[in-house]
């Protein structure tokens with residue numbers, strides 16, 4: 001049984017296409033979303049149907065696979081049963097893969113969510129699009145100049161890939177596509193402000209790419225403010241300490257958390273499960289590896305980590321576990337040594353966990369990192385190969 005028909009769930013299902021197994025994929029929507037193009041829907045460049053496809057259709061040729069539409073509300077690990085649609089149906093399983101993706105994290109400020117929506121689902125994209133386009137309509141009607149300026153100011157919180165893409169797309173639409181359509185406002189004067197808590201945008205990318213992106217954003221007229229942690233969001237303003245940005249439209253791209261089913265009594269979350277493996281001294285533990293900007297976990301096999309990734313892993317380990325830095329360093333060394341030993345005994349790759357686990361692990365770790373104040377800045381939690389972010393160059 002696979003919960004979730006996103007990248008992770010689909011990859012798992014497709015891997016099992018020739019297995020002697022009955023595979024069931026359950027998702028609360030009937031469609032898979034190609035999230036990398038969500039921002040295009042959010043900025044009205046693409047329609048929702050351009051980036052979605054029915055999960056049932058994608059898996060139609062896979063005879064061993066059933067697709068069910070339903071929300072999993074709880075998992076009972078002891079009885080090996082998931083409960084669908086709030087208990088109206090229970091479904092037994094032998095093996096369970098939870099690939100339910102991630103949601104936005106507001107770092108303890110959930111009250112900000114209605115004021116600053118994030119971008120994960122089609123509904124988020126259409127809501128952002130609605131707010132984006134309505135802001136221009138309201139600016140056109142505004143009689144007060146200050147109010148008009150506030151409508152023409154867009155603040156994006158979070159300088160990770162999503163924030164960078166969004167803030168790069170907004171001025172292009174505003175200046176090029178919308179400009180001829182309005183009479184009382186000059187959409188070319190639209191202000192886009194990108195607020196990043198850390199010292200640079202795209203913190204998970206190489207510094208050279210981040211600085212190119214920052215340069216390109218500046219060329220587009222985006223005001224990029226780094227080391228700017230948002231402290232308050234109101235209906236008509238965003239605050240960074242005492243600094244006030246007057247705006248009616250804020251978008252959130254600052255953090256992710258894993259989105260497990262609501263009640264997972266007895267079911268370890270992906271993050272908890274993997275950390276449990278990571279910290280249990282008597283197991284080989286997984287290998288964690290950063291590849292093309294994405295952390296990959298494999299059961300056994302490759303065990304080398306470049307120094308930079310290793311340092312990142314130590315930081316994550318320390319913040320998630322509460323271990324001191326030297327203890328975290330020792331733990332990581334031990335895990336990798338165990339993995340090396342095990343790998344030499346058996347060459348089989350035991351577990352390949354895709355996007356979902358990497359996203360959940362790192363998003364959860366980033367949230368914990370943030371909550372613990374370690375690192376002192378948010379992490380976007382999305383790990384994309386740089387060239388996939390076409391807008392950056």
Ligand SMILES: Cc1cc2nc3c(=O)[nH]c(=O)nc-3n(C[C@H](O)[C@H](O)[C@H](O)COP(=O)(O)OP(=O)(O)OC[C@H]3O[C@@H](n4cnc5c(N)ncnc54)[C@H](O)[C@@H]3O)c2cc1C
Pocket residue numbers: 003004005006007008009026027028029031032033034035036037038039070071072073099100101102119120161162259260261262355356357359382383384385388389
């Ligand atoms: C705007 C944006 C742009 C991105 N761009 C890139 C990019 O360019 N390159 C890149 O590599 N990555 C990119 N990413 C990241 C990438 O999309 C994610 O890492 C990936 O989608 C995660 O896959 P997943 O299967 O874990 O989760 P998801 O794709 O989110 O899928 C989770 C699925 O689980 C379902 N679900 C959730 N809860 C339940 C439940 N309780 N019951 C039933 N079903 C449930 C959901 O409906 C959903 O279909 C981007 C992400 C975003 C948001």
